[in-house]
Amino acid sequence: MNAVYVFFTQPFQQMAADFPLFFAEVVISGILAGMMYALVALGFVLIFKASGIFNFAQGVMALFAALTLVGIMERFGLGPVPAIALTVLVMILLAWLIERLVLRHLVNQEPIILFMATIGLAYFLEGVGDILWGADVKALALGLPRGASPWAMDNLGLYVEQLELVAAGTAGILVVVLAVFFQKTTVGRALRAVADDHQAALSVGISLHTIWVVVWSAAGIVALVAGIMWGAKSGVQFSLSLIALKALPVLILGGFTSITGAIVGGLIIGVGEKIAEIYWGPVIGGAIENWFAYMLALVFLLFRPQGLFGEKIIERV
Amino acid sequence: MTQAVEAGRPLLAVDGIKLSFGGVDAIRDVSFDIVKGEIRAIIGPNGAGKTSMLNVINGFYHPQAGSVSFKGKTRRRIRPYQTARQGIARTFQNIALFKSMTTLDNIMTGRLTRMKRNIFWQAVHLGPARAEEFEHRAFVERIIDFLELQHIRKTPAGRLPYGLQKRVELGRALAAEPELLLLDEPMAGMNLEEKRDMCRFILETNARFGTTMALIEHDMGVVMDLSDRVVVLDRGIKLADATPAEVRADQRVIDAYLGVTRH
Numbered sequence: 001m002n003a004v005y006v007f008f009t010q011p012f013q014q015m016a017a018d019f020p021l022f023f024a025e026v027v028i029s030g031i032l033a034g035m036m037y038a039l040v041a042l043g044f045v046l047i048f049k050a051s052g053i054f055n056f057a058q059g060v061m062a063l064f065a066a067l068t069l070v071g072i073m074e075r076f077g078l079g080p081v082p083a084i085a086l087t088v089l090v091m092i093l094l095a096w097l098i099e100r101l102v103l104r105h106l107v108n109q110e111p112i113i114l115f116m117a118t119i120g121l122a123y124f125l126e127g128v129g130d131i132l133w134g135a136d137v138k139a140l141a142l143g144l145p146r147g148a149s150p151w152a153m154d155n156l157g158l159y160v161e162q163l164e165l166v167a168a169g170t171a172g173i174l175v176v177v178l179a180v181f182f183q184k185t186t187v188g189r190a191l192r193a194v195a196d197d198h199q200a201a202l203s204v205g206i207s208l209h210t211i212w213v214v215v216w217s218a219a220g221i222v223a224l225v226a227g228i229m230w231g232a233k234s235g236v237q238f239s240l241s242l243i244a245l246k247a248l249p250v251l252i253l254g255g256f257t258s259i260t261g262a263i264v265g266g267l268i269i270g271v272g273e274k275i276a277e278i279y280w281g282p283v284i285g286g287a288i289e290n291w292f293a294y295m296l297a298l299v300f301l302l303f304r305p306q307g308l309f310g311e312k313i314i315e316r317v
Numbered sequence: 318m319t320q321a322v323e324a325g326r327p328l329l330a331v332d333g334i335k336l337s338f339g340g341v342d343a344i345r346d347v348s349f350d351i352v353k354g355e356i357r358a359i360i361g362p363n364g365a366g367k368t369s370m371l372n373v374i375n376g377f378y379h380p381q382a383g384s385v386s387f388k389g390k391t392r393r394r395i396r397p398y399q400t401a402r403q404g405i406a407r408t409f410q411n412i413a414l415f416k417s418m419t420t421l422d423n424i425m426t427g428r429l430t431r432m433k434r435n436i437f438w439q440a441v442h443l444g445p446a447r448a449e450e451f452e453h454r455a456f457v458e459r460i461i462d463f464l465e466l467q468h469i470r471k472t473p474a475g476r477l478p479y480g481l482q483k484r485v486e487l488g489r490a491l492a493a494e495p496e497l498l499l500l501d502e503p504m505a506g507m508n509l510e511e512k513r514d515m516c517r518f519i520l521e522t523n524a525r526f527g528t529t530m531a532l533i534e535h536d537m538g539v540v541m542d543l544s545d546r547v548v549v550l551d552r553g554i555k556l557a558d559a560t561p562a563e564v565r566a567d568q569r570v571i572d573a574y575l576g577v578t579r580h
Contacts, residue, residue: 186432186450193415193426200413203375204489205401205430 015279025158026274032164034270035171036229040247041254041262042174043222048256049195050215051103053114057122059244061220064129065091066227066236070140071133080142084224091220092213099212107208126241137237144232167229174225175263178218182259187214195257249297255307264308269293326389328353328529329374329497334383336369336553343369344380345553351497356523357531358544358561362573365550367533368410371499374531375407376400388496402430406495408486410502410533416475420466420485421457423474427492428453457492464488464518480511484518491522498522500532504539512539519543541565549573 016023040062047055055061069087072078078086102117145162152160182188194201194211202208230240250269254261273292281288300307327350336344344366351357359367372378374385376397384391387403406427415423432449461467464484469477474485483503490498503519504512516539522528534540540547540561547564549557551573557564564570 186429186446189418189422189426190429192418192422196415196417197413199377199409200415201426202377202397203401203407203409203413204426204493205398206426207396207398 012275012279021157024156025160026278027271028158028160029164030271030274031267032161032168032270033274034267035168035263036164036226036233036266037243037246037250037270038263038266039167039171039174039222039226039229040243041250041266042171042178042259043219043226044244044247044251045254045256045259045262046178046215046219046222050191051114051194051212052111053118054111054256055219056115056118056244057125058219058223058247059241060122060125060129061091061094061223062227062230062243063236063238063241064094064125064227065220065224066140066231066240067129067133067138069224069228070138070231070236073141074138084228087224088221091224092217095216095220096213098216099209103212104209122241126238135238137235140228140231140236142228142232163229163232167233170225170229171263174222175259178259181218191215246293249293251307252297253300253307255309258307258309261307261309269296272296326353327351328388329531330386331370331374332384332386334370334373334380334385336366336373336378336380342553344373344550346383347550347553347555348383349548349555349558351529351531352546353529354523354527355529355545356519356543357529358540358547359531359533359550360535360537360540360547360564361550361556364552366553367550368501370550371407371501371531371533374400374497375405375499401493404493404496405499406490406493406497407499408483408490408501408503410505412479412482412486414474414482414486414489417473419471419473420477420488421461421470423485424457424460424488424492425453427489428457430493460488460491463521464491465514480507480514483507483511483515487515487518491526491528494526496529498528498530500530502533502535504534504536512536516543537565 012023040058043058043061044055047053047058065087068090069083072086073080073083076083098121102121103114106114106117144166147162149160149162149165152158180188182191190201190206191211191214193204193206194208198208201211226243227236227240230243234240246269250262250265252265253268254263254265269292273289276292277286277289330348330350332348334344334347335342347366347370349357359370361367369378373380376395376399379394384393386392387400387405415426418426432453461470464487466481466484466488469481469485474482477485487500487503490500500519504515507515519530519532520543523530532543534543544561547557547559547561548555549564549567549570556569556573557567559567
């Protein structure tokens with residue numbers, strides 16, 4: 001019992017008491033990073049909810065969207081606003097094409113087959129992005145603020161990264177919009193209906209094709225937002241598609257079918273890995289941030305495989 | 318009710334339907350029609366092809382041969398959401414409700430085919446789409462009253478007992494104001510009281526709104542009470558097509574149900 005206290009509780013109490021500002025900074029930066037993870041996880045949740053497909057291509061879609069945005073700005077010399085509007089149109093077109101050329105032909109197939117199709121899609125999109133816009137690292141010059149927030153610095157004496165603040169704010173707005181869309185609108189109700197029961201949805205006149213285009217468009221737009229935020233942070237480059245891997249533990253924690261879950265899962269992982277790095281890093285030997293999320297996901301799988309907010313899987317026998 | 322049958326034109330006619338899965342013939346050359354305003358029962362032993370027939374009518378299955386005509390128009394290949402938009406609603410043998418949605422929301426989905434605003438307005442939920450939603454909401458409240466579901470309006474469908482789930486499913490189908498309503502064993506697994514309620518709702522719907530219905534049912538007493546005409550299927554073949562009284566007296570039908578050896 002004593003060992004548990006020394007390892008899990010004492011360091012935090014001590015740090016919070018000795019260096020409250022530092023502790024606050026770590027937690028805040030964890031929350032902000034968590035919102036960035038949540039942004040990626042959100043795209044997965046949308047598609048999984050409506051079609052039961054785990055979209056392996058979600059990360060590449062973020063990369064593709066960011067590449068397209070930069071490409072349009074560079075090639076046609078457009079400002080950020082028209083370029084973003086154009087990219088949104090491209091993502092909707094992409095959703096329509098994916099439905100037409102891939103999903104439509106795989107209706108009623110096993111989930112694993114659809115999953116394989118999204119792997120194919122991921123590599124295809126990566127190639128297309130390469131051919132269209134080139135493979136070099138690009139800077140995303142949208143004029144988003146960078147560096148420490150002067151307000152937090154002056155008033156609270158805290159270092160808070162402005163870009164992360166913007167990202168977190170955007171993610172928050174996006175979540176509210178999506179929640180309203182799902183709960184309050186007619187299309188949202190149709191989406192939930194499809195998520196619940198395909199056959200019943202068809203019998204009340206819902207076209208699965210239309211719904212899929214809507215969901216993949218929404219996921220495409222979420223991917224664009226994620227691509228913008230991560231691209232602004234570390235440049236638009238191939239490794240952007242790997243952020244999808246970070247979304248996996250977030251999904252396992254939050255549950256694959258819950259928007260709230262994506263947010264809460266993102267926050268737990270964001271804060272968790274920052275704290276772990278700083279407090280346990282010296283004990284274990286550092287680089288905890290690289291594996292902490294996966295370890296946490298593994299522990300979660302053992303105790304709550306459906307995630308915090310996922311629907312409990314009950315089979316009647 | 319029989320007057321309606323004599324006077325009416327067929328609302329739906331199936332002609333020479335043949336349906337097989339791999340090598341198994343589910344339906345072999347079956348024809349019948351459903352006249353506007355009638356309650357048409359489809360009966361037969363297990364595996365007779367009754368549910369397959371409903372699935373052909375509402376577009377889940379595509380028959381290898383034969384034709385289906387609805388409202389005088391013969392159709393070939395059609396998708397289920399299109400038949401729904403043409404005015405065919407249905408319920409399912411093993412209940413297909415949206416389990417995580419409330420009773421109210423489930424029945425609201427039944428109104429989708431009646432909503433006129435395009436998908437963009439529905440998605441942004443502003444102005445005209447919003448006003449339209451309120452109108453439909455009022456209609457759905459009337460259905461909830463009619464089916465006596467007030468006390469479970471806000472309960473997720475998945476948590477309801479079996480009998481009530483069947484009733485909510487009927488409500489969802491009625492919300493579409495269908496011209497043809499397909500009921501797949503609406504009373505299966507119900508106790509006597511629930512059955513009586515369901516019978517009452519079916520008869521009242523038919524009387525009040527003149528809804529044409531095709532229903533599959535095993536309980537012969539229910540079939541006798543409800544239906545105007547009966548189609549009997551056995552192993553994918555039509556055995557009889559007559560009034561309930563005639564069907565009950567038909568020796569071939571009795572044999573099929575009792576399993577008399579064939580030659």
